[in-house]
Amino acid sequence: MNSPQVQRGAFLLMLLTVTCAFIWILLPFFGAVMWGVALAILFTPLYKRLLRRMPGRRNLAALATLTICLVIVILPLAAVTVSLIQEVVLVTQNIRSGQLNFASYFQQILDATPRWIISLLDRFNLGNMAAWQARISDVATQGSQVVASQALTIGQNTFNFVVSFFVMLYLLYFVMRDGGALSKTVRDALPFAKPHTHYLLNKFTTVIRATIKGNVAVAVAQGTIGGLAFWFLGVQGALLWAVLMAFLSLLPAVGAAIIWGPVAIYFLATGQWVQGGVLIFVGVFVIGLVDNILRPLLVGKDTQMPDYIVLMSTIGGMAIFGINGFVLGPVIAALFMAAWSLFSASNDEDGNAPPVP
Structure with missing residues (x-):
């Protein structure tokens, strides 16, 4: 009953139990x-x-x-x-x-x-x-x-x-x-090879920095531009629509257009051609360019993930975790790709891990 295998099994069970209990305590x-x-x-x-x-x-x-x-x-x-x-x-x-x-x-x-x-x-x-x-x-x-x-x-x-x-x-x-x-404690505790541990932790921190900087920069820029355009055109509740555009801009490609598009249609349908034209110009050529230029530079470039992976992981993360998902989604996707990259490298003849970023 006191064999090393039994002791190790009991220790791992205790480790899993206290870890789950600690996570449960932190959930609120x-x-x-x-x-x-x-x-x-x-x-x-x-x-x-x-x-x-x-x-x-x-x-x-x-x-x-x-x-x-x-x-x-x-x-x-x-x-x-x-x-x-x-x-x-x-x-x-x-x-x-x-x-x-x-x-x-x-x-x-x-x-x-x-x-x-x-x-x-x-x-x-x-x-x-x-x-x-x-x-x-x-x-x-x-x-x-x-x-x-x-x-x-x-x-x-x-x-x-x-x-x-x-x-x-x-x-x-x-x-x-x-x-x-x-960071050193986490690296020493993880049961992985040291190069693999460094690679995964660096990927984790890189994706978090890129996601927050990129998404927040895009959201602030699009929300500010859209809100100023609404205020200039006399739309009621410009600040509210600006915040909604900033929030929806977390969804690449489609975000802010969900707000400014119907307003532009209303302007055009009611004969307010100048207001509608101005809003469409701002939405397509200013807000759209912010999304098409800033997001790939600040998010996709640093995370080294394709745009469609960033889009799907962001939407899926927000569907599951709410507002926290716009960070957690890309992080999980990046770690998924990094883990499979390490697994693929481990099957090579030399068994070397990918270079640490």
């Missing part, structure tokens, strides 16, 4: 832990640069990096969130009061639609415009109710959000300060 703070680690990976180069200027003062360098992270990332995001909540409340009130009436906008489009198009829709049993208006009114009403309920949920979960926020900051500080030692 999954988002905070993930973003704490991700931001630490993103800002570690800045921390190392500050540490070279203040050698031996790791605490001060980590605190300075955390302060910079707060100033350029977290505080602006918090300010936008507060403004967004106010905008959502205002738009919801306008929908309920009838000042923002999507059914009337749809009716204006119908009035400007050529009769031959309506006749064509009738042939495919799509010409019941009264039913379409009723559906749009129902969707708008239900949407406002969902937004109101979500706002109430956010208010009720304020305490959990505050706790998670401080957990993220706490973890971010210590992961930046002790990142080197933690």
Whole structure:
């Protein structure tokens, strides 16, 4: 009963049990832990640069990096969130009061639609415009109710959000300060060959940096450009639409067009040719170029993954993990490709691993 095999089996069982229990404990703070680690990976180069200027003062360098992270990332995001909540409340009130009436906008489009198009829709049993208006009114009403309920949920979960926020900051500080030692501990603990371990960990950190920098840069650029265009053209709730365009821009190729496309169609259908032309120009030649130029440079180039893999892994990750999925999806895809690359290399005659990036 005390043979080495039994002892090793019991030890592995205990190791698996306590690991699962530890993960279970961390699950309520999954988002905070993930973003704490991700931001630490993103800002570690800045921390190392500050540490070279203040050698031996790791605490001060980590605190300075955390302060910079707060100033350029977290505080602006918090300010936008507060403004967004106010905008959502205002738009919801306008929908309920009838000042923002999507059914009337749809009716204006119908009035400007050529009769031959309506006749064509009738042939495919799509010409019941009264039913379409009723559906749009129902969707708008239900949407406002969902937004109101979500706002109430956010208010009720304020305490959990505050706790998670401080957990993220706490973890971010210590992961930046002790990142080197933690990385060495992970490398030593993983039961892989050292070159394989270095390759996988480097791939992990590279993909996280590229995904966050690339997707966030694209989202901020597209949301800002789209929001300014809406504000210039007099569209109500420009900030809300800007945030929605930024969020949807996480979906490569199609994202922001889901918002600006229908608005451009409305402008053209109601005879506002200048506004419609301006919005189409901005959407296709400015917002579109941002997606087609920045995303491959900042995401695909560093991750060394094809664009279609980035697209599918981003969409799939967000479908499973929510907003966290736009980081987790590409990371899982990159590790999948890296693991199979190592497996393929191990079957070669020399058995060498791919070069470490």
